[in-house]
Amino acid sequence: MATEVIMPKVDMVMETGTFVEWLKKENEQVSKGDPLFVITTDKAAIEVEAPADGILAGVTAKADDIIHVTEVIGYILAPGEALPAKAAPQNVAAAAAPSLAEIATIMEPVAVAAEAAEPGKLRITPIARHLAKELGVDLKQITGRGPRGRIHKADVLAFQKPQLTAEPKRPAVLAPAPVLPEIPKMPAPAVSSPSIQLPDARRKQVIPLAGARKIIAERMTYSAFTAPHINLSLRVDMTEAIRLRESVLEPLKAQTGQRVSYTAILARAVAFVLPRHPTLNASLADGNLILWEDIHLGIATNIEESLIVPVIREAQSKSLGQIVTVLADLTERARTQRLMPAEMSGSTFTISNLGMYGVETFNAIINPPESAILAVGKMVDTPVAHEGQVVLRSLMELTACADHRISDGYTVACFLADLKSTLENPYLLI
Secondary structure (H helix, E strand, O other), X not given: OXXXXXXXXXXXXXXXXXXXXXXXXXXXXXXXXXXXXXXXXXXXEEEEEOOOOEEEEOOOOOOOOEEEOOOEEEEEEOOOOOOOHHHOOOOXXXXXXXXXXXXXXXXXXXXXXXHHHOOOXXXXXXHHHHHHHHHOOOHHHOXXXXXXXXXXXXXXHHHHOHHHOOOOOOOOOOOOOOOOOOOOOOOOOOOOOOOOOOOOOOOOOOOOOOHHXXXXXXXXXXXXXXXXXXXXXXXXXXXXXXXXXXXXHHHHHHHHXXXXXXXXXXXXXXXXXXHHOHHHOEEEEOOEEXXXXXXXXXXXXXXXXXXXXXXXXXXXXXXXXHHHHHHHHHHHHHHOOOOOHHHHOOOOEEEEEOHHHOOOOOOOOOOOOOOXXXXXXXXXXXEEEEOOEEEEEEEEEEXXXXXXXXXXXXXXXXXXXXXXXXXXXXXXXX
C-alpha cells in the first residue's frame, strides 16, 4: 500500500509549514530514514526523513508553498505499485492509471531532455532565494557552499559583489532564541509611534521581517519592556581553566571524539554553580515564581539566517565529557539545520559566548521565560599583580543579566562570585 508523505507537525503550535525543496527526485528510489525534503516553520529549517522504503511519486509540493500540517504532498510506492486514485493526475482516468514502471518508461525521454537542460535541482535557503530575486541574480550561476551544494545568503552576496567576501561576518550582539515556549500575553507598554522620515539614501535591498527574525524581534521586545534588566560584570582569571583544558584535551578527545571547548567548560561550571542560586534558574508565570529543579542550559549559536539556542537538558547531572559530546552534536546539527524544534526550546538559563569574535564585554537581553542570561567575552592577556609580581594572566569578563523582578543585585553578585571562584579553581568540574 502506498505510504503518504505529509507535512509534519513538528511542535504543538505548528499549523502550517513552508516547503523549501525536495532532496530526492520524483521516481527516485528512497530508503526509510533518508533526508527527503526540507521545510521551514516560524522557528527553524528542518530536514524531514522518508517514512518508508520505495519510490517517490505523486509529489505536489514546490518551493515556497505554504502547506497545512498532515497535508499529503507525495507518496512512496513499492515497485510496480500505482498511485492512489485520488492522487492520479486529473487528465488521466483513474481506471486506466498506468503503473509506476509504465510512467517511468513514458517519461524517460522527457526526463533525459529536462536533465540536459537543467543538470540538477537547485538547493537554496529561503532567504537566499528572496535575496537573489531582489538583486536580480541568476541562481544557476551560483555555486552553493552549504550541505549538498545548498546556496546560502553568503553565496548570493559573494556572487553579486566578490569584493565583499573578504569582509568577516559580524555576529549579532544579542542572543535570543527563535524557539521558545509560549509566553503569557501581557499588555505592551504605551509607546508612541512617531512618523520618522527614512534617510535620503539609495536602497540596497528590502528584506521582510519574517520567520525566525520576526520571532526574535517579538521576543526581545517583550523581554525588554516587561523584564527590568540588571547587568553586573566581573573579570575572571582563566589561567587555571586553560590548564584544565590542556590537561583533559587528549583524554576527553579519546573518550568522546571531540575537542573540549571553553564553552563546554563554561557550561559545566554554570550547571555546577546554578543550583545554589535558584532565582536565576526560574520563570514568572501567572503571578507565580517557578524555581526549576532541572537546568536546561541554552547555548546561543549563530547560524546564517539567525541565532538559535540548542538546549543541553538536565545539564546539572552531566559530566564535562557528557557536555562536550552533547554540545558538539547539537552545534553541528544546528549549523546544518537538522535540529528538531524540541531541541531548541525549553531552556531555563542561557549562555551567550561572543569571545571567539573578539567581543570583550556586552550585555544580553534575557530569553523569556528565563530569568537570566550569561554574556561571555573574550579572554585577554592582561598585566596583573600576582604573588608580588606583575605577570600576564588570561582574564575574561562575564556579565550576568537578570530579571530584577526576581533577583536583586546581591543575588546576581553572589552567582557571579561563585562562578568566578569555580572557574579559577576548576578541578571539581571533572
